[in-house]
Amino acid sequence: MTATFPSISISTDRLVLRPFDAADVPPLTDMMNDEAVTAWTEGPHPYTTTDAERWVRRIAPAERTQGRGIVLAVTEFLTQRLVGSVRLLNTDWRTRSTEVVYITAPWARGEGYATEAVLALAEWLFRDQGFERIELRTQADNTASQQVAQKLGCISEGVLRNACIARTRTENGEDGGWTDVRTDFIVWGLLPEDLEGVAEQLADAGGYGTYDDWG
Numbered sequence: 001m002t003a004t005f006p007s008i009s010i011s012t013d014r015l016v017l018r019p020f021d022a023a024d025v026p027p028l029t030d031m032m033n034d035e036a037v038t039a040w041t042e043g044p045h046p047y048t049t050t051d052a053e054r055w056v057r058r059i060a061p062a063e064r065t066q067g068r069g070i071v072l073a074v075t076e077f078l079t080q081r082l083v084g085s086v087r088l089l090n091t092d093w094r095t096r097s098t099e100v101v102y103i104t105a106p107w108a109r110g111e112g113y114a115t116e117a118v119l120a121l122a123e124w125l126f127r128d129q130g131f132e133r134i135e136l137r138t139q140a141d142n143t144a145s146q147q148v149a150q151k152l153g154c155i156s157e158g159v160l161r162n163a164c165i166a167r168t169r170t171e172n173g174e175d176g177g178w179t180d181v182r183t184d185f186i187v188w189g190l191l192p193e194d195l196e197g198v199a200e201q202l203a204d205a206g207g208y209g210t211y212d213d214w215g
Contacts, residue, residue, distance in 0.1 A: 002067040003093040012120045017072040020056040024073050027082035028052045031105040039167050040142050074117045083108045086117050097133035114148045126192040140184040153198045154188035
């Protein structure tokens with residue numbers, strides 16, 4: 001029998017992490033067409049409504065039911081507006097380890113939402129699911145995503161050289177204005193003990209911080 005995560009909803013002071021639903025299709029489409037998201041993710045470009053519907057209805061649910069991980073929409077608690085997404089993937093049920101990726105909508109950047117969402121998911125994984133390791137991989141030039149890892153207390157464990165394909169704007173507008181470029185992955189590890197005191201430290205520092213946490 002395939003091990004799977006339960007279908008869950010996680011609440012924080014400002015956010016709700018929950019499964020995607022049909023109402024998320026329009027804001028998801030807008031978010032995925034943002035330039036920073038296009039540059040640092042593998043999603044199709046341009047990202048169409050059909051792509052979003054396929055993600056919400058089929059791909060995201062299958063990640064959980066087939067045991068690979070879980071995909072959650074991140075929304076504001078008060079407005080229910082889509083802030084971004086968090087996703088667990090490459091889950092190893094024997095070693096109780098998984099990888100996390102996150103995206104923040106352009107309008108929501110600078111509020112520390114990515115840090116808050118990943119912290120809530122990590123606490124749930126370690127406390128309720130008995131996981132022992134979370135891995136993050138950030139592109140070498142994606143300093144905003146690296147800031148999220150640092151604020152969470154992740155430890156930089158090394159570099160996977162030339163292991164990632166990102167996208168950059170082209171000067172002549174060919175290929176839809178984008179071209180693929182190779183870059184390094186910085187690998188970060190987070191263990192249960194690394195989270196000890198992180199929430200309190202963030203609170204003492206005035207919250208989750210303000211910086212351009214694109215995702």
